[in-house]
Amino acid sequence: MTTRRNFLQKGILGLTATTLINVPSVFAAPAKRNAAGKDPFKLAIAGYSFLNFNLDESLKMMKRVDVHYLCIKDFHLPFKSTTEEITAFHAKLKDNNVVGYAVGPIYTKNKEEIDNAFNYAKRVGVDLLIGIPAHADLEYVAQKTKEYNIRYAIHNHGPQDKLYPNAESIYNLIKNLDQRVGICFDMGHNKRDGRDSVADLQKFSKRIFDMHLKNVTVAANEGTTCELGRGVIDIPAFVKMLRKVNYQGCCSLEYEKDMKDPLAGIAESVGYFRGVCDGTR
Template sequence: MKRFSLLLLAVGCLLASSCSSPTPTIAAGQPQLGLQAWTFRNLTLVETLGQAHTLGIRYLQAYPGQTLGGGLTGKFHHTMDAAALKEILALALAKDVTITSYGIITPKDAAEWTVLFAFAQAAGLQEIVTEAKPDMLTAIAPTVAKTSLKISLHNHPAPSFYAQPQTALTAIAKLGDRFGLCADTGHWARTGLEPVAALQLAAGHINSLHFKDIAERGKRSRDLPWGTGTSNVAGQLAELRRQGFQGIAYIEYEHISPALFAEVERCVTFFRSAGAVSTNDLTRGLIAPAGYNLDVHAALASDRSRDSARWPAPQPLFAADLSNADMRTGAWAFSAEGVLAPTRPAEAKANGDLWTKESYGDFILTLEFRAQKKSNSGVFIRTTDIVQWLHNSIEVQILQGDEVKPVHLVGAVYDIAAPARVVPIVPGEWNRYVITAKGKSLRVMLNGEVVNKVNLDEWTTAGFNPDGTANKFKTAYKDMARAGRVGLQDHGGQVEFRNLFIERL
């Protein structure tokens, strides 16, 4: 280990005199937003730089092994050719992106650490992210002390070595202020930790973050757009602000979603919205995720008359014990968390639909749904026969996955009107419907976007749509009842519901 330390000290002398590449100024008092290139690992590094530029992100944490692209051969790595590194840095500069950090990398011996430090100097890095063990950190500490370089310990979920923040804090306790954490808040949550509490424990020792929201704490669940998961990202940002953290929170979106760019963009939108409000508003949860509106009355204002103040507030569609519902005995139930779903195992056959006992004519129905892969369901409205419902109800489609016929996609009024566009439904992510029925008019909003508008009076012939295409209904939609029951379909796969409210118009 003595020879190792001498070798690193020699490298440190070089780094101390030449680690002066210009880097972006980070504003005090607010976290800055960066991108971990692993998010777009299916793209080349050059393509990832383009994605960062499009998203308006200026800071990139590169990882070892990403294909370079842009006409360059090889991969981004601390052993890469100096000429290729120079070209990559120039391409990044042209996109107004700075490669500020590199990791996760854990060199195996002294020789590799020497190469890594030289690479950091050439690349103008601010930080190396590692999961090196305590004895290795102690060995490199004298070299790091002679530089402006930060060494940041990353945590993977349990049972990895640094899964608990206290383990990492103990490892760096006597190594100087260049050592800190690259706190992966998503992996903390997957370990079962509460991210805000973990940030509080690590206060003063956070160099950077892999910032995340995930579907379920305590499990290796998927990433979600910020604000739509269980990780209290607003609370995390409020805590970082309270600490005066002025480093970079890197988006590391590990789930390869079919709508990856759109989901990352929603994270960016949430971050920027959060940065524009007070800490008090953050802690009170007053930042709506992208595509959502926290004020249901504002969202629906166009459907309300001047007498709206006289109307009763929206009411729960179903009682907690489902006493106001019709169904097969025990077929549906609310969980303790307020999630409504069929009680059958996910792989079992459908076991019957759920119906309100009351009828509704003109109304606004709001609900959230979560569909697993290849799941199919629907929301029935104005149903007059819950046995022969096919020809006696109107269905707003719920579907995860592709469908050949656009009139069968999510957001469609089933078999009669396709949605305005294809909206990806990511398995395990909550989505929000607002369905407005008023006389002959139907309007469907999905995640804050109007995806369908239908004038029922245009459907004048049974079995046919206004454009001449066939549908399967024996009743012309202009003749469909203008009042009836509301129902939730169990049609296969696993679909869950929550926050179901209805307001009569």
């Protein structure tokens, strides 16, 4: 029988296996933890988790927990960064065996801001932009995905979000748009809106390009984020569904509890997730 303690023990053992290698190019995939039986999805960290930390401090925490993919936030790489600054940013990530795989979330209020967001993503060199556009601008977003060949994933923020409270609200608005417009599935906020996040992962998987991995204390507006193994979402069932739908993107841990001292909670969540993955094969 596999218990939460087993999951944690297996995951924590995985944290000691940090691999330090030279990546052959800026966007090359970093070393794999396990060559055999590796899941198609990748564990990452959403840059917002490091709101109160500079890039060096953030990368040091990522090294401590052996995570190698980062969704880039603008407080680490500002929108107006020069080509030289972007190159230096990626060089620093490479030195730490980290790949910046996407940018965002980026809020936009008009077409000019959408233009700026796509231009930023292109200059950074990623093919995925996480955003929160106005409903009226969705057709324009779709045009930009074609123009730039950059995928755009809309983020849901729960019951207080009047634009995109859950995955279904996004899907209903984008289902007839270009296939490069999709969802950044925040499973925690989705749950806070009273949804079944495991079922919604299955239902909308074809348009889910990215996800924010988190758990919440209760399935209601007042729910708050917590360590991954301590909330109301069934994480083992979620992992099994990731495999069932053959999700191949990143699962970006977005840790919003104890944001001024997040390392312990991030480490526990990473260890738990890896333990679940190992224990449910």
